[in-house]
Amino acid sequence: MASNKEDQLRMEVVKGAKTIYTKGLVEAGEGNVSLRNGKKEELFITPSFNQYDTLKKEEIVHLNFDGTPLSAGKLPSTEAKMHIAIYKSRSKAQAVIHTHSTFATMLSIVQKSIPIIMEEMYIFLGGPIDISEFGKAHTEEIGEVALNALGKKNAALLANHGVIVCGKSLDHAVKFAELVEKLAKIYWGALQIGEPKIVPEEHLERFQKLFETLFANYPRSMRRKNIKNP
Numbered sequence: 001m002a003s004n005k006e007d008q009l010r011m012e013v014v015k016g017a018k019t020i021y022t023k024g025l026v027e028a029g030e031g032n033v034s035l036r037n038g039k040k041e042e043l044f045i046t047p048s049f050n051q052y053d054t055l056k057k058e059e060i061v062h063l064n065f066d067g068t069p070l071s072a073g074k075l076p077s078t079e080a081k082m083h084i085a086i087y088k089s090r091s092k093a094q095a096v097i098h099t100h101s102t103f104a105t106m107l108s109i110v111q112k113s114i115p116i117i118m119e120e121m122y123i124f125l126g127g128p129i130d131i132s133e134f135g136k137a138h139t140e141e142i143g144e145v146a147l148n149a150l151g152k153k154n155a156a157l158l159a160n161h162g163v164i165v166c167g168k169s170l171d172h173a174v175k176f177a178e179l180v181e182k183l184a185k186i187y188w189g190a191l192q193i194g195e196p197k198i199v200p201e202e203h204l205e206r207f208q209k210l211f212e213t214l215f216a217n218y219p220r221s222m223r224r225k226n227i228k229n230p
């Protein structure tokens with residue numbers, strides 16, 4: 001029987017999923033939201049062909065990191081392997097969100113990274129939003145290409161696919177998914193009217209501690225590497 005704690009995590013996934021749906025970052029049947037089950041090698045993830053408007057906690061799928069379902073009912077999101085790859089590599093990541101939000105996906109199709117165009121990007125995400133190599137959807141390969149593009153950061157664009165973000169909480173991940181779409185829209189707009197200028201590096205150093213303390217969730221093994229060359 002599900003514990004109260006597990007019930008709470010399911011409700012949290014439902015809330016996060018409905019928030020990104022209400023904000024227009026996903027349409028029915030696309031994107032996915034997951035939460036790690038505390039320190040266990042398990043996660044709660046939205047189901048395959050997720051209908052956000054009617055989503056209930058009973059539909060959230062409880063999975064082991066080896067892919068074994070721990071609950072009966074719906075099939076897990078087809079991108080569960082990508083979520084699991086991120087949790088396995090980042091012990092501090094508690095939540096992962098994947099969207100096909102429009103402006104970010106447009107940039108992913110021209111395979112364009114978003115450079116540091118605003119300071120908040122550095123504070124919340126830890127640097128530019130890099131574009132990944134192309135990875136086949138629904139496979140472990142896409143987990144690997146996502147991790148490579150994430151480096152030490154909290155968000156990346158998946159080539160010809162969309163967005164991946166991870167956070168120390170679901171609230172963080174929701175915030176990052178919204179921020180990526182906002183920045184993609186701003187960058188796209190700026191490209192229409194001129195040449196976007198990048199925030200000078202010397203203005204960013206003072207925010208590094210803020211990012212590291214509040215939002216970073218990259219693995220300890222990366223700590224000594226330079227943030228720009230993870």
Ligand SMILES: [Zn+2]
Pocket residue numbers: 031079098099100137161162
């Ligand atoms: Zn997708």
